[in-house]
Amino acid sequence: LNELIDSHIHLDDERFAEDRSQLISEALKAGVSQFIVPAVSLSRFAAVTELEAQHPQVEYALGLHPYYLSEHQPEDLEILQEQLTQSSAIAVGECGLDHHLKNLDRDRQLHFFESQVKLAKNLDLPLILHVRGAVDAVFTVLQKHDYYRAVMHSFNGSVEQARQVTQRGVKLGFGPAVCNPAARKLHGLIESVDPAHILLETDAPDQPFYDRQGKRNRPVDLCRVNAEIARRKHMPEAELAAVTTLNTQRLFAS
Numbered sequence: 001l002n003e004l005i006d007s008h009i010h011l012d013d014e015r016f017a018e019d020r021s022q023l024i025s026e027a028l029k030a031g032v033s034q035f036i037v038p039a040v041s042l043s044r045f046a047a048v049t050e051l052e053a054q055h056p057q058v059e060y061a062l063g064l065h066p067y068y069l070s071e072h073q074p075e076d077l078e079i080l081q082e083q084l085t086q087s088s089a090i091a092v093g094e095c096g097l098d099h100h101l102k103n104l105d106r107d108r109q110l111h112f113f114e115s116q117v118k119l120a121k122n123l124d125l126p127l128i129l130h131v132r133g134a135v136d137a138v139f140t141v142l143q144k145h146d147y148y149r150a151v152m153h154s155f156n157g158s159v160e161q162a163r164q165v166t167q168r169g170v171k172l173g174f175g176p177a178v179c180n181p182a183a184r185k186l187h188g189l190i191e192s193v194d195p196a197h198i199l200l201e202t203d204a205p206d207q208p209f210y211d212r213q214g215k216r217n218r219p220v221d222l223c224r225v226n227a228e229i230a231r232r233k234h235m236p237e238a239e240l241a242a243v244t245t246l247n248t249q250r251l252f253a254s
């Protein structure tokens with residue numbers, strides 16, 4: 001059995017309300033030993049904290065995600081800081097920049113993102129980053145603050161961008177999208193990235209597998225992500241599992 005860690009899973013999502021515990025035990029039996037659950041807005045902070053209290057395999061992060069920009073209030077950043085200091089959150093996130101969605105004001109996104117980078121640096125916590133069409137913009141902020149303890153989740157930048165950010169120590173998260181046979185760019189990326197920089201994720205319940213459209217991802221699906229990346233990198237599954245688990249433990253170590 002390979003020991004795996006899901007570095008990015010929204011276990012607090014409503015779509016898991018009915019069978020969450022069952023899905024967690026199913027994943028545990030398959031070797032997934034830990035789940036890192038990032039909150040996306042202030043309204044989710046209580047839910048992820050509660051999950052951690054109920055399930056010993058759950059760790060959580062607190063952050064303000066750019067998708068929910070319209071929900072975020074300036075004082076949320078103060079509350080975030082307070083809760084990060086007092087709670088057992090292991091990271092700041094999910095936060096970042098999204099340049100695909102046109103209705104998200106970029107200056108306001110940048111303000112919330114940069115504030116969270118400062119917070120992470122001050123508190124010496126890793127960042128869980130949402131980066132869509134914005135690898136360079138996100139990296140510029142990290143460079144400005146000289147802080148690279150971070151994972152760019154569901155990474156989909158170029159080979160050159162991957163090289164640039166991993167050189168500074170930023171980790172890259174890969175999930176179910178790699179299983180799509182049509183995702184050629186992503187496959188080239190996977191082949192080029194050293195396993196020492198890779199973290200595994202399901203992003204469940206989001207990002208359905210290409211052959212399971214319309215269905216939610218489950219925690220157990222991390223095994224399939226590991227198998228596919230190992231196959232693409234011509235590595236034994238056990239070896240990729242061991243490396244990525246170590247990468248994840250190191251990034252999130254307190």
Ligand SMILES: [Zn+2]
Pocket residue numbers: 008010094203
């Ligand atoms: Zn996410």
